[in-house]
Amino acid sequence: MKPAAFTYHRAHDVTDAVGLLTDLAAAGEDPKLIAGGQSLMPMMTFRLARPSALVDLGPLRRVPSMTAVTDGPDALTLGALVTHHTVETASLSPGFAVLSDAMRWVGHLPIRSRGTVAGSLVHGDATAEWCLLALLLDAVVVAEGPAGRREIPADELFHGFYATAVDPDEVVVEVRFTRPAPHAALSEFARRHGDFAIVDAALALDVDDGGTVTGGRVVLGGVAPAPVRVP
Numbered sequence: 001m002k003p004a005a006f007t008y009h010r011a012h013d014v015t016d017a018v019g020l021l022t023d024l025a026a027a028g029e030d031p032k033l034i035a036g037g038q039s040l041m042p043m044m045t046f047r048l049a050r051p052s053a054l055v056d057l058g059p060l061r062r063v064p065s066m067t068a069v070t071d072g073p074d075a076l077t078l079g080a081l082v083t084h085h086t087v088e089t090a091s092l093s094p095g096f097a098v099l100s101d102a103m104r105w106v107g108h109l110p111i112r113s114r115g116t117v118a119g120s121l122v123h124g125d126a127t128a129e130w131c132l133l134a135l136l137l138d139a140v141v142v143a144e145g146p147a148g149r150r151e152i153p154a155d156e157l158f159h160g161f162y163a164t165a166v167d168p169d170e171v172v173v174e175v176r177f178t179r180p181a182p183h184a185a186l187s188e189f190a191r192r193h194g195d196f197a198i199v200d201a202a203l204a205l206d207v208d209d210g211g212t213v214t215g216g217r218v219v220l221g222g223v224a225p226a227p228v229r230v231p
């Protein structure tokens, strides 16, 4: 299996990436960003995706904000190119430790070492751990396009099967998780370890100082075209 022919372009910074996407589209091409390539390349080799041009975000790993992990008491900010493995091995504050714990469910180590937070969210698989966690922890996706930057809340991000609110000419630059959840977990059912989940669930409990559960939220994956937060 091999992908259909495409041209290859390296972006040097975010402005360059947005410019390449815009210029290639204006020239009649169908460009796509590539980050870790762990979803896009399989889609291309199976000919489920046939972009005529790839814009590689790899060189942007040299831009510090694109790989930064900024852990504050009320919010965790991850640069778009932060890998699953970086989060898996980070010592995050208790409110965001569920992110590290959940990463062991994402494929295998080589996939986690290349795949990125933004790539997973924009790919928008209904069972992807990042997609469930984004809804659970009220993530905000920051995307830059020709008109500047905008913020997309997680509950407006997922539009259905592999479809998100991120426009084809936008580059996600960071993802902010704004709802710490010290009592949270993610679990899933898959046929084999490392496979995509058939169904998965993420849960966060509100627990008061006396240890009483006062509320909670549940997000389910694999039960609808996009992950769903159970009312």
Ligand SMILES: Cc1cc2nc3c(=O)[nH]c(=O)nc-3n(C[C@H](O)[C@H](O)[C@H](O)COP(=O)(O)OP(=O)(O)OC[C@H]3O[C@@H](n4cnc5c(N)ncnc54)[C@H](O)[C@@H]3O)c2cc1C
Pocket: 032, 033, 034, 035, 036, 037, 038, 039, 040, 041, 042, 057, 080, 105, 106, 107, 108, 111, 114, 115, 116, 117, 118, 119, 120, 122, 123, 125, 127, 128, 129, 130, 166, 170, 171, 172, 173, 194, 195, 196, 197
């Ligand atoms: C064998 C295997 C098993 C896997 N198992 C799992 C699993 O269990 N759970 C799971 O969640 N995932 C799994 N994955 C997918 C993996 O997590 C991918 O890393 C992830 O889905 C996509 O991240 P990426 O950086 O590789 O994105 P890419 O494949 O490079 O891109 C994916 C999409 O995102 C877009 N994109 C990428 N970066 C940006 C950006 N900054 N701004 C805008 N658009 C962007 C691309 O244009 C493309 O449409 C598996 C993959 C493989 C090959």
